[in-house]
Each structure stands twice: as structure tokens, then as C-alpha cells.
Amino acid sequence: xxxxxxxxxxxxxxxxxxxxxxxxxxxxxxxxxxxxxxxxxxxxxxxxxxxxxxxxxxxxxxxxxxxxxxxxxxxxxxxxxxxxxxxxxxxxxxxxxxxxxxxxxxxxxxxxxxxxxxxxxxxxxxxxxxxxxxxxxxxxxxxxxxxxxxxxxxxxxxxxxxxxxxxxxxxxxxxxx
Numbered sequence: 001x002x003x004x005x006x007x008x009x010x011x012x013x014x015x016x017x018x019x020x021x022x023x024x025x026x027x028x029x030x031x032x033x034x035x036x037x038x039x040x041x042x043x044x045x046x047x048x049x050x051x052x053x054x055x056x057x058x059x060x061x062x063x064x065x066x067x068x069x070x071x072x073x074x075x076x077x078x079x080x081x082x083x084x085x086x087x088x089x090x091x092x093x094x095x096x097x098x099x100x101x102x103x104x105x106x107x108x109x110x111x112x113x114x115x116x117x118x119x120x121x122x123x124x125x126x127x128x129x130x131x132x133x134x135x136x137x138x139x140x141x142x143x144x145x146x147x148x149x150x151x152x153x154x155x156x157x158x159x160x161x162x163x164x165x166x167x168x169x170x171x172x173x174x175x176x177x
Contacts, residue, residue: 010053014061017049021065022072029154034132035075036121036150041158043093043151047113050097051106052175058094058113066090077128084124092116106162106171114155121147 025042046065050058066087076082095116096109125143133142162168 010057013052014049014057017045017052018061018065018068021045022068025069026072030150032146032150034129034146036147038150038154041154041161043114043117043154044110044158044162046090046093047096047110048171050094050113051100051109051171053097054100055094055097058097059091060094062094063087063091081124081128084120084127089117089120089124092120100175106168107159110158110162111155114151118147118151121151 021042021044024040024045027040027042029038029040031037046058046062049061064087066089069090070076070082070086074082074086093113093116096113099105099109099112102108122140122143125147126139129143129146130139132146133139162171
């Protein structure tokens, strides 16, 4: 079977993005009491795989990275929760690829990917972690607050970093090659 250069480049690039994401996810800036943590821009490299190589490659890389993250110490209470919190949440970061040609593509792509991850984690929280909600608080509100508190701080820091012109230009230069 013969693989063309573009496919090989996407495979190697996505694997590199997965590796970088997994390493950066091990650097915890802040850990939430019931799980979830702010990491050193760990979500960015999965979204970047989608931004560079398209949504299918990004989603596949995210799905695989989510499975690896699960194997490195995931918390599972139910098979559906496992899917939502790991491969589907990380795979959703690959949705970034759908907006890679938009104006301000890197920012929009990353934000869409993070929104996808937030949605998956939010659904997991509503269905499987509602018992953690304080008495009288709706499960949806609890899940939204909880997941927002660790996903969006990392996203905002990453958005600031990718707003640095030299960083953004370097990412776009790699994308064009």
C-alpha cells in the first residue's frame, strides 16, 4: 500500500500533536476536587491537529489522545461517561478543523474545539455527576459551573498565547508548508 506525502505528513503531525498534548496535560496548574484540571495548554495541540490537517484528522487524533489519557489515569463511573469525558471530549477539540480557513482561523478554530469539549464534559456532568451538586442546585447548573471552572481558564490563557503575533505566525507557517 502506498501512502502519499500529504497523508504521511498528516499522520506524523497528528501523532506529534497528540504526544505534545499528552505531555502538557501532565503539567497540572490547578486540580479540581472532584476531577478535572487546568493544564499547561494541553487542549491546544489536539485542536491544532484539526487546524493544520482538517477536522477528520483532528477528531481522530483527539479521540486517540482521549483514549490514551484515559489509560494514563482516567476516572470512570459508567461506559457512557467514559466516552463523553475522554475520547469524545478530546475528539471534539478536533472540530477546530472546520474553521481553519476562517478569518482569525486559529482563534475561532480553537474556541470551537473547546466549546465541543465543554459540551461533552457538561453532558457527562449532568447525567453522571449530578449527585455532586449542592442540595437544591440543578444538575445542569452545577455541571456548567464545574466544567467552566477548569476548561475555560486554560482556554483563555491559550487564546492569549496564540494572540502573540510571532506564535500565531509560526503556527500558520507550519500549516502552509
